[in-house]
Amino acid sequence: MTTLTHLDRLEAESIHILREVAASMQNPVMMYSIGKDSSVLLHLARKAFHPGPIPFPLLHVDTTWKFREMIAFRDALKDDPNIDLLVHINEEGVEQGVGPFSHGSAVHTDIMKTQSLKQALTKYKFDAAIGGARRDEEKSRAKERIFSFRSAQHRWDPKNQRPELWSLYNARIKPGESVRVFPISNWTELDIWQYIYQENIDIVPLYFADERPVVERDGIMVMVDDDRLPLEPGEKPEMKKVRFRTLGCYPLTGAVESEASSITEIIEEMLRTTTSEREGRAIDKDAPASMEMKKQEGYF
């Protein structure tokens, strides 16, 4: 008798979900954020449709403030014949010069990420957006369905979610409405790393510790990834051995000092850590329910 491990079961569940989206939606897209969860999601999508190509495009919503190494990693995918990669930038935002320093993190995230995402979904008429969010990330995510319904205005109504029984997903929507689908809802951060280790999945090198130039602000270590980061008087980038637990816009993503330069070392470090993954993200801290509010407005 073959015994499935816990990871085997999670993988099989995710593949089942990916196939359901592909089969039941008209025009799905997979959100590709370049982070480790996206790498896992992409790997799962390849597995789900092997030996065929992935039957939906990937979409990266580029805020123009991502780490350069992330963009290089993303662009390498363009050569893959099994993948159709779309990149969307909110050009209005770019024209207005929106950025985290000029407009603050909240405005920047709203315009360059949330609004930009909605623009792209509307532009391409996607009726399903597959995302790599996990329930263990944040308390309002823990409440979300796997097939999560969005109104024509892209809004999430957390108090009125469709019941989701067994693995039967209700994918029926009216024109203009859409669903967000979260195939790795039931994975934890540790599961993700174990899976990356087991399957030898390629991830952005920023997850591994290396000497990088950083400045410290409000207790958060920010990497000086390019010359757009305005240095305050007397502030001088210092080379430190750091890595990132999550990846986003570089000015909004905190680095941690670390020696972990392999997946096993990352896992080892993670097991000893006493703070959560999102602590390095400026965006979640504004208000207790901030993630829920952003999600209601259309953020992933």
Next chain:
Amino acid sequence: MDGYAAPDFANIEEYLDSQLKKSLLRFITCGSVDDGKSTLIGRLLYESKMIFDDQLASLKNESKKFGTQGEEIDFALLVDGLAAEREQGITIDVAYRFFSTDRRKFIVADTPGHEQYTRNMATGASTADLAIVMIDARKGVLTQTRRHSFIVSLLGIRNVVLCINKMDLVGYDRDVFDEIEADYRDFASDFGFEHIQAIPVSALAGDNVVTSSENTLWYDGPPLMEYLDTVEIASDAQEQPFRMPVQWVNRPNLDFRGFAGQVVSGTIKPGDGVRSLPSGKTSKVARVVTMGNDLDEAVEGQSVTLTLEDEIDISRGDVICADKSPAEVSDQFQTTMIWMSDSPMLPGRSYVMKIGARECQMQVTEQRHRIDVNTRAHEAAKTLGLNEIGVVNVALDREVAFDPYDINRRMGGFIVIDRMTNETVGLGLINFALRRASNIHRQSLDVGKDLRASMKGQKPVMLWFTGLSGAGKSTVANLVEKRLAAMGKHTYTLDGDNVRHGLNNDLGFTDADRVENIRRVGEVAKLMLDAGLIVLVSFISPFRAERRIVRQMVEDGEFWEVFVDVPLDVAESRDVKGLYKKARAGEIKNFTGIDSPYEAPTDPEMHIDADKMAPEEAAELIISRLEQAGLIGG
């Protein structure tokens, strides 16, 4: 994210290895509102060091702001993640949380106790292996405890932990505990639970949550965490016959045609014989494909792609089964449903059923009864309202492969979707097929009367309404047809108006023409039976011989003579079309009842006393007779 207990390991590889051997247990907490479910889960996460420093800091802050425990930590806030939940201090929707021990990984769904959100509780329960039923020691077993336990039992959960909570508020009194436990065991005795473990706890203070409590020395069982860590959950899913609903046909090029899906029971190897349902076509497995390498065997739970040795037509929604022990196939079922919408379930209305990877149209043909969640008594009711549970017969527009829910959850559970709003309005469990399809073992089939009829979810029958002019034949036939249509049946009515003016407009009222008239109507009706329709014929047809001719044209049991009987004087007094008057005046010749005889049926299938019965009652009677005869619905 949830944290991880500091590991104890010699090296990381060894640790990862041990992680991979862990089994997975999914459980829920359920019970009445405020019994302490969320507090318990928060406590479990906290005590097992699953909460990070930054999360604990913000929990302390929020406890002061929203908490129900004054300056103390309110553990429920760890789980009640929606703003509305924190403000109101209740759980609205399921929270999925994760933690692990040295032996197991756990996915816990904390469900709401409030009756209004029962559907969210069912959502959590549908994927659980075990249920923690919480009871407030001060309150004992409540209606909502019963409702949740009933749903837990219906959904097939066989392991229950009865957490009798808030023991701190009853002075850790053993008698209170014993009494509630006895009460619960009594009430749940026929729920099919294999094991009920009762544990006295205080979610707030932590008694018997992770470690045995000093306050309950009289309790010699394990604390909750230890129990969860060691309880054996029996699963025979791999030993069951092979089933895989096809989600996706993978055809990247002309040389590859694979059927992708998740194995929901059994195992499969190259060379194994398989049968695709509902078509019944057979073949052998050629390859079990996954990325990287082909498998020698796939087992329950795995998502794979199968290729077959023969080119057979299989599409999304079909189920590939073990050749020798295939699933059943039918389009009519007795089911148990839990209704989850504010708009009540309406018999006759068309819904969408999703079962496996298939969506089809579904009609409720009959509600057998509603079940009182307190007493489990069967109540007569025609509809189901929000959170009500009932036994309901349904008919589909096509055949589907299934196994009864209590044999195979993934093959017998379905959801009901409203066609207008697209909301998920109900969940259902197939109990059994009302009509077993004849084609389970057929290789391929010709399109014939049986197939056409079963595609319509009905049996063809001809209802031949005979009686005097003005007896009410058309009125009753019309009502019957409406009722049938509302049940999703496919019907057609033939009467003087649509036949005499078209097909038979060359015929008069001579004896020869009368016979020819009836012959043609009989032949047309027969073709319609062959098309699988329910045909309603409404003709005076005064002569027994004519009616006998038609009866002999069709198969036994297909001809139903419905005698719509009123005394002549009643019919004449109604005289809707003024025909009797004209006949009496001699303006119409050979008028039945006046100058031509009406030969009443001697042994009709149905005899309607139309002068003593309203047309609605007559229609009702006919429908129920058709049902009894198994021709429609159940």
